[in-house]
Amino acid sequence: MKEPIQVTRSSMPAYEEYIEEIRDLWDSHWLTNMGSKHNRLRDDLIRYLKVPNLMLFANGHLALESAISAFKLTGEVITTPFTFASTTHAIVRNGLTPVFCDIDPETYTIDADKIEALITERTSAIIPVHLYGNICEVDKIQKIAEKYKLKVIYDAAHAFGTTLNGIGVGNFGDAAMFSFHATKVFHTIEGGAITFSKEELAHKLYGLMNFGIRNQIVVNEIGSNAKMNEFQAAMGLCNLKHIEEEIQKRKRIYERYYDRLSGRKGIRLMKLTEGTKTNYGYFPVVFEEKELGYNREQVYEALARENIYARKYFYPLTSDFECYRERFDSSLTPVARYIAERVLTLPLYADLEPELVDRICSLALNP
Numbered sequence: 001m002k003e004p005i006q007v008t009r010s011s012m013p014a015y016e017e018y019i020e021e022i023r024d025l026w027d028s029h030w031l032t033n034m035g036s037k038h039n040r041l042r043d044d045l046i047r048y049l050k051v052p053n054l055m056l057f058a059n060g061h062l063a064l065e066s067a068i069s070a071f072k073l074t075g076e077v078i079t080t081p082f083t084f085a086s087t088t089h090a091i092v093r094n095g096l097t098p099v100f101c102d103i104d105p106e107t108y109t110i111d112a113d114k115i116e117a118l119i120t121e122r123t124s125a126i127i128p129v130h131l132y133g134n135i136c137e138v139d140k141i142q143k144i145a146e147k148y149k150l151k152v153i154y155d156a157a158h159a160f161g162t163t164l165n166g167i168g169v170g171n172f173g174d175a176a177m178f179s180f181h182a183t184k185v186f187h188t189i190e191g192g193a194i195t196f197s198k199e200e201l202a203h204k205l206y207g208l209m210n211f212g213i214r215n216q217i218v219v220n221e222i223g224s225n226a227k228m229n230e231f232q233a234a235m236g237l238c239n240l241k242h243i244e245e246e247i248q249k250r251k252r253i254y255e256r257y258y259d260r261l262s263g264r265k266g267i268r269l270m271k272l273t274e275g276t277k278t279n280y281g282y283f284p285v286v287f288e289e290k291e292l293g294y295n296r297e298q299v300y301e302a303l304a305r306e307n308i309y310a311r312k313y314f315y316p317l318t319s320d321f322e323c324y325r326e327r328f329d330s331s332l333t334p335v336a337r338y339i340a341e342r343v344l345t346l347p348l349y350a351d352l353e354p355e356l357v358d359r360i361c362s363l364a365l366n367p
């Protein structure tokens, strides 16, 4: 049996390169708590992402929870259900109520024209998702936020290194969360970061990330433990050296898929928001049975028979999760539901063979 092909495969530096990077930890014995690798990675990422402020975290989810907590939000938060569990959980775990906005049928990001109708007296923030390496309509969202005095925190877990008209995606909104999980375009095994516009937020975020400990005797914040350790940071330092090559390799796979699948009736490909330079993180395809005569499940099965595993990513909607479905009604976000029921995210990683892309495409067109 051939090795199974998964939807993604973590990129890794050469073994020797990582060993070289961690060697001096055996001299310093400084393994975590804002060590020198942590600080170097933070500074390198500030440069790479072209952002004014960035704080590293143990993972993206804790970063997002901390960012939400840092802004002391109350009541309701407008977000979308077409995302990973983390986005919705981070809102609910902060004691807030998610209010689900529908998505745009072409970009799969929040439909900015539908936000205003959902705003109530209780709304305190908008938490949109820069999904699949695409970028939200940030200008429209900003205007609404200013009009109603709402905070904007982006879930940019998928958007590492993307830009909108040359501006790093981490510059939009009050803050943005990046995930450096092993499956993401850039990773630190587990890891994440918050980028933010106002430097004053750093103190608050730091407290939330490190038990609120300010010095040996002062603890003034009910913080969590979300520190990135030196082994994670070392992986990040190695991976960051190869990030351009990583993105270029993904671009070739992405374009090969695009070439073979675009312009086909019944096959819908994601449209990038105008001005977006993507990181080629994902290749979602929407299969419309009415036009194709077959559906997403059949494509999924046809691929699985050849040991190729696409993902129904994002299905179900978070509002349909067992832990939420009593509270929310996903028929209120019909576009998100339509896309979630038909989407398949195809395998995409730097070293995926072009012949496999061709095989996957031919099964997608003829399962």
Ligand SMILES: *Cc1c(COP(=O)(O)O)cnc(C)c1O
Binding pocket: 059, 060, 061, 062, 083, 084, 086, 087, 129, 155, 157, 158, 179, 180, 181, 190, 191, 192
């Ligand atoms: C990966 C991901 C997260 C969470 O990041 P972790 O680093 O895995 O905690 C949040 N939101 C989205 C959309 C993600 O894909």
